[in-house]
Amino acid sequence: MMKRILFPLLLAILLVGCNKTKKKVDETLSSEQVVKRLVGAYLYGYPLLSMEYTKITSTNIDTPNKKGKAPINQFGILQAFPKAGFKEVVRPNVDTYYCLIWTDLKKEPLYITIPKTDRYYLMPILNAYTEVISSVGSRATGQDEISFILAGPNFKGQAPEGVKIIHSETNMNWLLGRVAVADLRDGKEVTKNFQNKLKVVPLSQMNNPDYKAPKGTYDPKNKLIPMEVVDGLDIVSYFDQMLSVMVDNPALKQDEKMIKIMASVGLYPGEKFDITLFPEGLQEKIKSIPEMVQMGFVEQTNNPNPKTLINGWKYITGLLGNYGTNYSLRAYIAKIGLGANQDVDAIYPNTAVDVDGAILSSKLKYKIHFKAKELPPAKGFWSLTVYDKKGYLVDNPINRYNLGSLKELEYNKDGSLDIYIQAKAPRYRKSNWLPSPQDGTNFEVTLRIYWPKKTALDRSWSIPGIQKIK
Secondary structure (H helix, E strand, C coil): CHHHHHHHHHHHHHHHHHHHHCCCECCCCCHHHHHHHHHHHHHHHHHHHHHHHHHHHHCCCCCCCCECCCCCCCEEEECCCCCCCCCCCCCCCCCEEEEEEEEECCCCCEEEEECCCCCCEEEEEEECCCCEEEEEECCCCCCCCEEEEEECCCCCCCCCCCCEEEECCCCEEEEEEEEECCCHHHHHHHHHHHHHCCEEEEHHHCCCCCCCCCCCCCCCCCCCCHHHHHHHCCHHHHHHHHHHHHHHCCCCHHHHHHHHHHHHECCCCCCCCCHHHCCHHHHHHHHCHHHHHHHHHHHHHHCCCHHHEECCEECCCCCCCCCCCCHHHHHHHHHHHCCCCCCCCEECCEECECCCCCECECCCEEEEEECCCCCCCECCCEEEEEEECCCCECCCCCCCCEEECCCCCCCCCCCCEEEEEECCCCCCCHHHEEECCCCCCEEEEEEEEECECHHHHCCCCCCCCCEEEC
């Protein structure tokens, strides 16, 4: 008799438990509204997954290798310039040496020390959603030695007296440091010395001079190219992984509305995405979302919003590094340049077209002319870099990937400057030659202005368009 009573009771408990955990969707939504909301969620999570896979690749090492990789919570130092074939980060910078930390702050904060230097440097800290939560460097904190604590969402303690504490809402963060380097000799004699004095330890070990960082884990099979992995995920895998990463990296304060929107279409942090909650016909549309978004990224690059354009350059100021709820812009910036700074530290005008609006092709020759008093307005420095359509450096016979104010350039008699962008070397002023792809493909050009002056930030400086040489 007891068994007869217990079995129905147990079954009822199980059914109640199932009903509690069963995901729900808003059945009043039309198919178009469902797709629109899922597209929004895809864009919302794109920077998060881009960061996650970049972290996986960058920390796939047992000890720091001086080539930019290091285990989690340790400085990864790159004491060389990236070259063609480097695909761990899109649009890599080739006029600075990198100093990187990928963090996991679940257990405890990190104590970070940056030495005194007279060299321009910049070390923004990005949370898991690519929002710049703080910036350390020449502009923001000066050139003297600085120590600070980087703490995650679980930390409730106090900083030691006199030590700044930087709070992050996520456990995964990326300190993405850059130090200006003129050439290889300069890097070896000046920048390398600065990098070697950088320190990071768990907060509990800040006064332990004998602390030794633990070894990481190296997986020789991990040959991931982060952007290609993220872009190649099917919609179910994409959302499953995104929702999993959100457990340790919860949504930001401004994302409350987005979390409700996600819930209305079956997306809950820490759970799986059940596509079968939707009719079969709608499922096919949902499965096409990654392709739709990728096509949208291409369209944005090739046909940018006219309000952001100056002579063919997409020139964004005001939102970089702090996007608020502009998730589409945040995703697009993660696509074309993961790790973008706040515009007060750097701006990145980018173009895929010449001054007449024609797509840049390495079958043609181009020139960009800066008037004598209209060079890029930088308190730090500026540079031009050529990338292929995927955002990677292009192979060329002289291994030159950028030109700018740190290079030896030949100026015109009136002080103006011409940069030649073409596959083959020009007949004259080869020091001003910026090689384009050798295979006749299309390409893009990015202008970096570090510590931009007011005229660059308010767009009163007019960036010249790229001119076709006939």
